[in-house]
Amino acid sequence: METLLGRETHLTETVEQEVFAKKAKAYYDEKKAVDPAFRRPPEQLIQPPDAQGPPPDLYLGWEEAKETAIKNVRNQQADQIAEQIANWLINADTENWLDAERKEDGYKATPEKVQAPGHYEQLLKRLPSQFLYADAVRVGNSEFFTRKGASDAGLIGGAVYRPERGTPRSFGDLAFQTKAMVPKVPAKEEGVNTGDFLAPFQTCPYVVKDRKKNEVFVFRVTEAREGRAPESVDEVRDRVLADLRAGGVKC
Numbered sequence: 230m231e232t233l234l235g236r237e238t239h240l241t242e243t244v245e246q247e248v249f250a251k252k253a254k255a256y257y258d259e260k261k262a263v264d265p266a267f268r269r270p271p272e273q274l275i276q277p278p279d280a281q282g283p284p285p286d287l288y289l290g291w292e293e294a295k296e297t298a299i300k301n302v303r304n305q306q307a308d309q310i311a312e313q314i315a316n317w318l319i320n321a322d323t324e325n326w327l328d329a330e331r332k333e334d335g336y337k338a339t340p341e342k343v344q345a346p347g348h349y350e351q352l353l354k355r356l357p358s359q360f361l362y363a364d365a366v367r368v369g370n371s372e373f374f375t376r377k378g379a380s381d382a383g384l385i386g387g388a389v390y391r392p393e394r395g396t397p398r399s400f401g402d403l404a405f406q407t408k409a410m411v412p413k414v415p416a417k418e419e420g421v422n423t424g425d426f427l428a429p430f431q432t433c434p435y436v437v438k439d440r441k442k443n444e445v446f447v448f449r450v451t452e453a454r455e456g457r458a459p460e461s462v463d464e465v466r467d468r469v470l471a472d473l474r475a476g477g478v479k480c
Contacts, residue, residue: 230371253298335414336428388437409453
C-alpha cells in the first residue's frame with residue numbers, strides 16, 4: 230500500500246495569521262450565533278444577586294473570539310488546499326491509465342511506468358506552482374493488513390471518503406475492492422460502480438480524509454498476499470485479546 234499524505238496541520242503553519250484577519254471577522258459575523266465556539270462559557274453568564282448593569286452578552290465579542298475565528302478560517306483554507314492537491318494528483322495519475330487495455334476480468338492492464346519505484350514522488354515533481362504547499366505532502370507505505378484490521382493500518386486506517394451524496398466509505402472498504410480480493414469486476418447490472426475496482430498500482434479515484442487528525446490521503450494498492458494460518462498463539466495474542474474485549478469479555 231502506497232499513500233500520499235497531505236497534512237493540513239503543516240499547511241496551516243505556513244499561512245500568516247494577518248492574511249485571514251478580514252476573512253475571520255466576516256466568518257465571526259456570519260457564524261457567531263450558530264458556532265458553539267463563539268458562545269460565552271456558562272460560568273461567565275452567572276451574575277451575583279447584587280450585580281449592576283446589563284447581563285453579559287450570550288456570545289463572545291470580536292476581540293475575545295478573534296483567535297478562534299482566525300484558526301477556523303485557516304483550517305478551512307488548509308482543508309481546501311489539501312483536497313485540491315489530492316484531486317490534482319489523482320487526475321494526473323489517471324492520465325497514465327487512459328490507454329491501458331481492459332482485460333477479460335474487467336480490470337485494466339497495469340502500465341509499466343506506474344510500477345516504477347518513486348512513482349508518486351515523480352508525480353509530485355509535476356505539481357503546478359500554484360500549489361504553494363507541496364512540501365507538506367509526504368509519500369509512505371503501509372505494512373500488510375487484513376480487512377478486519379484495515380482501520381489500524383498506519384496513518385491512513387481511520388480515513389474515510391465522504392461523498393456529497395450517499396453513504397461514507399471507509400478506507401478499508403475502498404482498499405479491498407482490488408483485483409487481489411475481487412478477481413473479476415462485477416457487471417454493471419449488479420448495481421456496482423465498476424470504476425471503484427482497482428487494478429494493481431491503480432490510484433483510488435477518491436480522496437480519503439481522517440477528520441480527527443486533519444489529514445488527507447491518496448492511495449493505491451501495490452501488493453497483496455493470501456491469508457495464512459498463524460504460526461503460533463503469540464503471533465496473534467494482541468489481536469485475540471482485542472477481539473475478546475470487543476466482544477465484552479473482560480481479560
